[in-house]
């Protein structure tokens with residue numbers, strides 16, 4: 001099979017673990033040079049780069065704490081340097097806003113500090129990452145935001161997280177209009193329950209797992225590769241006429 005992203009460049013935030021790792025690996029498998037960011041998991045990020053390179057792909061890791069908006073210009077300076085070194089150009093074709101900290105915390109327990117912390121990573125960072133990426137993004141490029149089913153169907157266990165994800169759905173729509181004249185498509189992928197560290201505690205509760213699986217038409221938790229497959233489609237030429245969409249990839253959760 002020909003690689004659909006040969007010659008393209010991609011930035012995946014939060015590529016050191018979980019869904020971001022799978023996305024980075026899948027885009028690299030399709031031929032893209034992938035820059036992946038990490039915050040705390042340096043060794044995880046190094047492992048992902050190693051896995052990609054040992055499968056003959058091309059990747060590199062960059063540190064960035066996206067809860068700090070000041071870190072974003074530095075991230076892009078590092079990205080420019082490495083892309084110019086590898087490709088002779090800082091052009092970026094695909095941006096995947098994926099990084100996210102866990103958003104657990106009920107309405108009653110919420111504090112202004114944890115509200116700010118969740119919004120900083122899930123809403124403010126993607127907004128300013130896109131703003132910084134604009135001068136690098138090629139015409140015909142792709143922006144893919146990883147949102148959540150909770151963005152459209154708020155979960156009372158995670159009200160702040162749900163609000164932050166709703167704001168990303170909204171931003172996806174606004175950016176699709178703003179960037180359409182350049183042929184750039186902007187879409188979001190909304191996972192349901194995916195087997196990652198983010199919900200490891202939930203998966204320890206057998207009754208919760210049974211309930212979630214019973215509520216899912218396809219009867220199981222999602223795997224990170226299920227989400228990466230949708231991202232790979234949105235990143236490739238075949239999706240050129242799809243923009244401003246929030247695509248739920250949840251196996252049919254709570255239909």
Ligand SMILES: NC(=O)c1ccc[n+]([C@@H]2O[C@H](COP(=O)([O-])OP(=O)(O)OC[C@H]3O[C@@H](n4cnc5c(N)ncnc54)[C@H](OP(=O)(O)O)[C@@H]3O)[C@@H](O)[C@H]2O)c1
Nearest residue numbers: 014016017018019038039040041066099100148194196198
């Ligand atoms: N898992 C699910 O069921 C599910 C469902 C719906 C939506 N999602 C969304 O999918 C995305 C990925 O989630 P996941 O389940 O893969 O989570 P995960 O396994 O916990 O991984 C989170 C990733 O985000 C990075 N990250 C966290 N805080 C960061 C910060 N302050 N600055 C920079 N990077 C940061 C982590 O980097 P380090 O480890 O290097 O710090 C890691 O690479 C998130 O946007 C999440 O909201 C997940």
